[in-house]
Amino acid sequence: MTGAAPGTGSREPGAVDTGDPRSGPPPAARRSPFLRRFLVRGVFWRQFLRWAVLNVPLWTEPAIMAFWSGFFLLWGPGRRGVMRNLTAIKPGSSAIANFFRCYRVFWNYAWTIADNVRFKELRTIPDWEFTGWEHFQAMQSGGGAILLTAHMGSYDLGAHLFSETSSRRIVMVRAPEIDPETRRFEEQHTAEGLRIEFNTRATDLALDLLDTVRDGGIVAIQGDRVSGPIAALPATLFGKATTVPAGPFALALAARVPIYPVFVVRLGRRRYRLATSMPIEVTRTRDRSADLSRAVALWIAELERVVTAGWYQWFTFEPYSPELA
């Protein structure tokens, strides 16, 4: 569920530091390891989902999903996070309407993570539609590129599809799981053919990624949320101040490669759309800060367009802006 861009080792001009050294370990980390596994990001739920994928008869699956989507509405912080984000995405919306919208977000999330696990365990893939095919092809046939995506649909499945259908090397960057047991579980159950890097070793990773794109590879990063103490750039999303990871924009600037906004949108049961937008070229001038700001503004415009249409599958469970907290 977590995911973000890599830190770049050095602070970008105009970047803000999201790490707060005063905050100390999160409350979840202070619990005993046994209890921690049952928290919403704990390993128990990952194991349970895997067990369900390997055991639940498929003709009972919709009823199972309906139940568990309702069950996870009990997760107060997640529910409130989604509902607060919805107040910004849908100005003037009522709390009761957003509660039911929140159920729809959880419903889509349940299907999405189940599809992802089913692919990893059983190699079952969904149906795919492609929009912006010409941009997708350009990304595959050109030199190095950055694939910038959001926490929408199944971004993992999208990356796996790309790695299966393309001869290009793809490196997926994401934030590590908060819970160490969950992190170990996810690392053990990673699908073959896809390299996943965690943004914990910022300087080394930034150099690795620079090498990857300069060698013609593709780096896939989620650019809608900042997780952990990484460099970030200020932005305004749906009229609220927020930050986006600085990494992909700095990388594009350094390697002189385009950024392709790619969204994996869930259309229905086992049906997804891979939507590729026009590339964002990060032009280099004397004003580095302005260069990055221009690229961020283009990305935010694209993100707003896609999230407005697909709010029910924007899996951001924390308020994306301090104004919404």
Add this chain to the structure above:
Amino acid sequence: MTLNVVQDRPCAELLPSRRHFALTRLIAFARMRLARGVPTPSQRVIHALDRDQTAAEMYVASFGFWLLLTCYIAAALPLHPAAAVIAAAVMAQFAIQLSVVGVALATGLVTRAENRVKLNSVVLMTAVLLVSSYVATLPGDVRYAAWVCLGAIAANAAAAAILWLLRHSVRAAEEQCAG
């Protein structure tokens, strides 16, 4: 790794092999035969060839299972019919979770295979068949729900027999589409 997919063939939407139940496979085959001309793809598409790929039949089967359990539980509750239906609708959801977990744990004692989706599906469907056979003999309106369930299972069995007779035509039609 080989993925079982077809690319840019809209006719693949109707492939019987993308359906789980024999009845829906037969309907899909009939629709394939009745479809006129070869549709041209309006955009790039990839269709997965998997028998559990079609959403409609899964939603219908799942909703039907929940509805059936609601009827059975409501008939057993000593409440006013309206209250019994409301309570049963909620209890049926829990009953589905319990039945699925119960079947999975039971089959876990029999086999050590990790992927038991197919086995659990057969066991659960057999349990539904047995319970419905019993309920169908009871007095009261609940037996009609059981009859509908048994009727659907019988229709599916008949469709399976017809599909077996048509197996060469079905395979030819699938190959023509999937290439």
